[in-house]
Amino acid sequence: MKLLNKISLWFIGVVLLITPISMYIGLLNIKKAMDQAEINRMTAANDQAAVLLKAGNTDSQFTQGRPILIRKINAPLPENRVQIEESYKHTDENGKKECLIRVNSYYQIAGQNYQISSYDYVTKADEILSGMLHSIFWKMLLVILSLLLCARILSRYIFTPFRHTMKAIKHFSIKEKTPLRLQHTNTKEFRELNIFLEKMTDKAIEDYTSVKEFSENASHELQTPLAVLRSKMELLTETRIDASQAGLIEEMYKAIDKLSLINRSLLFLTKLENHEFDTSELLDFRISCQEVLHTYEERTALKKLQVTTVFPDQVPLKIHPVLAEILLSNLFSNAIRHNNENGHIKISLTRDRLIMQNTGTPPAIPTEELFMRFKKGDQCNSGIGLGLSIVKQICQLHHFTVTYTYNKGWHTLSIYFNKHTENKEALPEKQEEDLHIPAAVS
Structure with missing residues (x-):
C-alpha cells in the first residue's frame, strides 16, 4: 500500500473515532445552552410580570407573549427565589412527548407573597441529535472526498521528487559504475x-x-x-x-x-554474487541438457552407468547460456562422481522443473549442508566441495528453487523453475561467450 494511502486511512480512522465523541460533547453543550437561554428568557419574563403586578395590572396579563401564572401564597418565601423544573409531557397539538421547562419565581409585593411561573416547550436532545447526524454525514463525506483529493495532489506534486528517487534507485546498477545523481528538491x-x-x-x-x-x-x-x-x-x-x-x-x-x-x-x-551474468534472452534448456550429457558420455561409459532421460520438445528458460552449461555440468559431474559402479542416473526435464537422480551411498552430512561451500558428502573423495554451492548460487540468481534429498539408495536433486518458464516467445540462437570459468566443480 502506498504511503499516502496509509496516511489517508489513518486520518480517516482518527476522524471516525473523534467525530462521535465531539458530536456527543457538542450535543450536550448545545442542549445546555438552549435550555439556559430559555430559562433566562422566562426568568426575565417573571421579573417583568412582577413589575407589572406592582404597577397594579391584573394577574391575567400576558407578558411578551408568554403564559404567566401568578398566584398568592401564604407560606414564607423559599430561600431559593428562582426554581427550575424540567419534565416531559405530551402536547395536545401533535400528541408527541415534549420537554417542558418551568421557571418559578417568588416575590413579595405590598406585603403579599407571590409565585410567578412561566413555562415553555424546548427542543429535545434526540431532535438535536438527528439534525447533527444529518450534518455530520455530509461533513464526513466532504472531509473524505477532500482528503482523497488532497492526497492525489500531494502525490502528484509534493511526492514527485521521491518518485524520481525511487525510479533512479530501481535502475541503478553497481556494475555500470555510474554514480547515482538524483533530482533536486526543496523538501x-x-x-x-x-x-x-x-x-x-x-x-x-x-x-x-x-x-x-x-x-x-x-x-x-x-x-x-x-x-x-x-x-x-x-x-x-x-x-x-x-x-x-x-x-x-x-x-x-x-x-x-x-x-x-x-x-x-x-x-x-x-x-x-556480483550479478555479472545478467540475461534477457530465452534459452532452450533441453538442448543444453543434451549437449552437456553428450560431453559426459565417456565418463558414464567408463563407470558403466545406465542413463535414462525424459525430455520434452522444448523448455524455454531465461538463463545465461554459460550459466546453464555450468549448472548442468556440475549436476552431471556430481551424479557420476558419487555413483556406484554399474549404477543408474535418471534425468527428468519439464517446463517446470529438472529432476536428477542417481544411485550412491548415503551422504555423511545432512543434505541441506551440501549446498554450503567446502561441504562434501564424502570427505575422502577428490572433490573440493564447491559444486553444489555454485549450483545453488546460479539458482538463486535466476530465482529457482533447488532441493536435495536421499532416500533408499537414490540421491535426488530437484530444481524448480519460476512460473514464467512457459513463455512461448521465439527462442534466440545460443551465443557462446569466452569466459574463464570452471567447466564443472565437485
Whole structure:
C-alpha cells in the first residue's frame, strides 16, 4: 500500500473515532445552552410580570407573549427565589412527548407573597441529535472526498521528487559504475534522503570496484606461481626418479590442479554474487541438457552407468547460456562422481522443473549442508566441495528453487523453475561467450 494511502486511512480512522465523541460533547453543550437561554428568557419574563403586578395590572396579563401564572401564597418565601423544573409531557397539538421547562419565581409585593411561573416547550436532545447526524454525514463525506483529493495532489506534486528517487534507485546498477545523481528538491527530508543515497551508492561503487579488482588480481597472481610449480614438476619428471618419488610427484600434481580449480571456482562464485551474468534472452534448456550429457558420455561409459532421460520438445528458460552449461555440468559431474559402479542416473526435464537422480551411498552430512561451500558428502573423495554451492548460487540468481534429498539408495536433486518458464516467445540462437570459468566443480 502506498504511503499516502496509509496516511489517508489513518486520518480517516482518527476522524471516525473523534467525530462521535465531539458530536456527543457538542450535543450536550448545545442542549445546555438552549435550555439556559430559555430559562433566562422566562426568568426575565417573571421579573417583568412582577413589575407589572406592582404597577397594579391584573394577574391575567400576558407578558411578551408568554403564559404567566401568578398566584398568592401564604407560606414564607423559599430561600431559593428562582426554581427550575424540567419534565416531559405530551402536547395536545401533535400528541408527541415534549420537554417542558418551568421557571418559578417568588416575590413579595405590598406585603403579599407571590409565585410567578412561566413555562415553555424546548427542543429535545434526540431532535438535536438527528439534525447533527444529518450534518455530520455530509461533513464526513466532504472531509473524505477532500482528503482523497488532497492526497492525489500531494502525490502528484509534493511526492514527485521521491518518485524520481525511487525510479533512479530501481535502475541503478553497481556494475555500470555510474554514480547515482538524483533530482533536486526543496523538501528538506527528500533532500537529505537524496544526499544520503548518493553518498551510499558512491561508496558501494567504490567498494565493489575494489573487491572486484582484488579478486581478479588475486586470482591472476595465484595462477602464476601455480604455473611455475607445474612447469617445475614437469622438469622434475624428466630426471631420474624412483617409483616412490613418482607417486609423490603425482600427488603434488593433483594438489596443484585442485588448488587451481578452487581458485577459479571462488572467482566464479564472486562473479555470480556480483550479478555479472545478467540475461534477457530465452534459452532452450533441453538442448543444453543434451549437449552437456553428450560431453559426459565417456565418463558414464567408463563407470558403466545406465542413463535414462525424459525430455520434452522444448523448455524455454531465461538463463545465461554459460550459466546453464555450468549448472548442468556440475549436476552431471556430481551424479557420476558419487555413483556406484554399474549404477543408474535418471534425468527428468519439464517446463517446470529438472529432476536428477542417481544411485550412491548415503551422504555423511545432512543434505541441506551440501549446498554450503567446502561441504562434501564424502570427505575422502577428490572433490573440493564447491559444486553444489555454485549450483545453488546460479539458482538463486535466476530465482529457482533447488532441493536435495536421499532416500533408499537414490540421491535426488530437484530444481524448480519460476512460473514464467512457459513463455512461448521465439527462442534466440545460443551465443557462446569466452569466459574463464570452471567447466564443472565437485
